[in-house]
Amino acid sequence: MMHKIEAIIRPEKLENVKDALAKAGFHGLNAANVVGRGVQRGIVYEGRTGERATVDMLPKVKLEVVVREADTERVIDIIERACRTGKIGDGKIFVSPVLEAVRVRTGERGDSVI
Secondary structure, X not given: OEEEEEEEEOHHHHHHHHHHHHHOOOXXXXXXXXXXXXXXXXXXXXXXXXXXXXXXXXXXXXXXXXXXHHXXXXXXXXXXXXXXXXXXXXXXXXXXXXXXXXXXXXXXXXHHHO
């Protein structure tokens, strides 16, 4: 069994995560710039003249990593440690089962392709 770990993180933490995962031997990942909002529903800015502006869709990075089930908790821990500031907006991690993986070049199947 394999798991897909999706992490929504602060953009400035991407290099930290990539480095920490690579150091632990996890090199394969995908990253995409996304926008979103969580429970805080954005940020309200107040200008010097008192006008208020709400930004409710904030820039984030979405990471996707597929790992063997046995490595799932380790990878989650690595991502958490690399991203945590202790402030609202640090992100979320989601885990889903992966039923199959196929290496396009060779047709090879299973967790050996990850």
